[in-house]
Amino acid sequence: MPRAERERPVVVIGGGAAGHMAAIAAAAHGASVLLLEGSDKLLAKVRISGGGRCNVTHACPEPARLARHYPRGGSFLRKVFGVFGQPLTVAWFAEHGVRLHTEVDGRMFPTTNDSRTVIDALTHAAQRAGVDTRLQHPVRGLDPVEGGWRLTGTFGSMDAAAVVVATGGEPKLEGFQWLQRLGHRVIPPVPSLFTFNIPDAGLRGLMGVAAGPVRVRLAGMGLEAIGPVLITHWGLSGPAVLRLSAFGARALHERGYRYTVLVDWTGGAGEAAVVQALDRAIADHPRKRVVNTPLFGLAARLWTHLTQVAELAEDKPWDELGRRGRDKLVAVLTNHTFHAQGKTTFKEEFVTAGGIDLAQVDPHTMESRVAPGLHFAGEVLDIDGITGGFNFQAAWSTGHVAGRHAAQRAR
Numbered sequence: 001m002p003r004a005e006r007e008r009p010v011v012v013i014g015g016g017a018a019g020h021m022a023a024i025a026a027a028a029h030g031a032s033v034l035l036l037e038g039s040d041k042l043l044a045k046v047r048i049s050g051g052g053r054c055n056v057t058h059a060c061p062e063p064a065r066l067a068r069h070y071p072r073g074g075s076f077l078r079k080v081f082g083v084f085g086q087p088l089t090v091a092w093f094a095e096h097g098v099r100l101h102t103e104v105d106g107r108m109f110p111t112t113n114d115s116r117t118v119i120d121a122l123t124h125a126a127q128r129a130g131v132d133t134r135l136q137h138p139v140r141g142l143d144p145v146e147g148g149w150r151l152t153g154t155f156g157s158m159d160a161a162a163v164v165v166a167t168g169g170e171p172k173l174e175g176f177q178w179l180q181r182l183g184h185r186v187i188p189p190v191p192s193l194f195t196f197n198i199p200d201a202g203l204r205g206l207m208g209v210a211a212g213p214v215r216v217r218l219a220g221m222g223l224e225a226i227g228p229v230l231i232t233h234w235g236l237s238g239p240a241v242l243r244l245s246a247f248g249a250r251a252l253h254e255r256g257y258r259y260t261v262l263v264d265w266t267g268g269a270g271e272a273a274v275v276q277a278l279d280r281a282i283a284d285h286p287r288k289r290v291v292n293t294p295l296f297g298l299a300a301r302l303w304t305h306l307t308q309v310a311e312l313a314e315d316k317p318w319d320e321l322g323r324r325g326r327d328k329l330v331a332v333l334t335n336h337t338f339h340a341q342g343k344t345t346f347k348e349e350f351v352t353a354g355g356i357d358l359a360q361v362d363p364h365t366m367e368s369r370v371a372p373g374l375h376f377a378g379e380v381l382d383i384d385g386i387t388g389g390f391n392f393q394a395a396w397s398t399g400h401v402a403g404r405h406a407a408q409r410a411r
Contacts, residue, residue, distance in 0.1 A: 017392055019399065022377050055108070059107075096121040165377070191343060194345055234344050261340050354382055379391070
């Protein structure tokens, strides 16, 4: 008798990164696996991530250090990474024909620089493992039955020995009601990884200008980040800003996304060092115009704008800067103040802070502590990382662990 007739399958809900890894792991550990995706597309976020290149993971193999890149879920993930971490992820992709290269900032991409390489590896691995994938099969209900679970949807109903929920993040609490009904607590979702909307015409006129390292702080929140910053047509973006948006996600939501951003364009060099650099410019270029002498590696357009904010005349030479002019320039360089009003989602990569309360999930098996046989993986959990491959690493790790242990339920 075929295996599928002898036993109930493991059903994985969600055809994204975590769902595919869970399905493949469950099949590799002997289970009959059914992968249900509600839409007509698989791995949509993998396709668009990293500008279509797919930032698979980050060059950070140590679980403890890797876990520090997650504003929520870090301590939980440290245990998960101990079971299936970054080195095993890299090895898994290599085994499935995806070689990775590491960029200077630690991000790891396929050597093809094409997300299709990652998609093909996952879908082919699922096919070879015998995973039965079905599109346009949204699950509307989930109920415990003897020996497992019953799933219902537009497809009717089906029974499973174990279920892995890998449906991704939800923008609203209502999207979790079907899981709350089973006794799960849900941390209300709020946006994470977004750029700062700053209604400053002068700043927005510098669209496309990058600077770094830049020190960015959120006034009154005790949060700061140092890294590259990109000026966009809506305000500020780049790694330093996105990191702050992630760690400050809940505080910024509570403030209605009205907050003060303090920018140190020197990267935290310190006021004394900045004064020294300006005094050196005065000595070295006394008759040269300040506006034509960018310092601290800043782009010429940005430097010109900063001198304008400091109210320096366009023809002001360094030896006529004076104490007042120097102090104003120091203030702008080290403590440039912006009043942000709103947020903009980072590209098309929607990430939420919030989801299933981790206290109700076993990190060693990804199984629910209140609903045996129900496992979770990916962004449906209250886990989110900063940019740089960390969210995908969480998906690969939680997915693999969830699938492996769900398979044990089907034996």
